[in-house]
Amino acid sequence: MNEGKKNALDEAHGISRIESTISDAGRVAGLARKMCLRAMALVAMSVGLYLHASVSFAQDASMLDERVSQQNIVTTICRPGYADTVSPPFDDMMELKDRLLAERGIDAGHGTRYALDRRVPIVLGGSPDAQDNLDLLPWGGHKGERRKELLTAKLKRCVCEGRMSLTDAQAAIAGNWSAHYAGFGSAPCDDDSGVASIGSDGS
CATH class of the missing domain: 1.20.5 (Single alpha-helices involved in coiled-coils or other helix-helix interfaces)
Structure with missing residues (x-):
């Protein structure tokens, strides 16, 4: 028991x-x-x-060109050669570049390593000459101008084909654009394999 x-x-x-x-x-x-x-x-x-x-x-107005809007992209940024018609003279832009190099303590002899960058490119409605829209970027590298130009070209095509709004394209290229570059293959306008395959050295 x-x-x-x-x-x-x-x-x-x-x-x-x-x-x-x-x-x-x-x-x-x-x-x-x-x-x-x-x-x-x-x-x-x-x-x-x-x-x-x-x-x-x-959408900072000081960086954008007030002449460009979603309604007139066909006659502005989507028109072949548009950027050339609104860009300041080359010599004027080089003077601005030299000023930025001096402000940042970069030796003028190393100036060819850098591009005079527009934070919002002209072909995406950025101001051609506003101080707030100008910057310096190295030509090569993960965050270099060559890589940014490829992203810019693709965004412009997406806008001009009506597959992306101008505002969305400006948001993608402004600020930390390299993050958008890395993930752009999964975006709706993703038929350009060249953007995804470029190397980190910009080549």
Whole structure:
């Protein structure tokens, strides 16, 4: 009789331990789910803030050409040779480049390593000569001008084919444009394999 009671108690204790283990596992799984959901929410929030900042940056009026709008892209940026008709004289732009080199403490002898960049290119509605739209970029490298020119050309084509709005293209090229470059193959206008395949040295 005592042996039977002992076995019954052992069995009860065993069941209790199993139930406790299952309960602990459930709590751990629940905590993991909560942490996963919080992480996803933070990622979504970060992406939203980044896109909002990019759009705001791109729509800074001091960087844009007021003559260009979504309504007139056919007669402006999508017209062959448009950029040449609104660009300042070459000598004037070189003077601006020399000024930027001096402001940043870059030796004039190394000037050929850098391009005079427009944060929002002319062919995407950027101002040709506004100071706020001018910058210096190295020609090569992951964040160099050659790579940016490829992204610019593709964005312009997407806009002119009606597959992307001018505002979206400006947001993609402004700010941290190299991040858009890296992921542009998954964007709706993604039929140019050349953009995705270019090397990090810009060649």
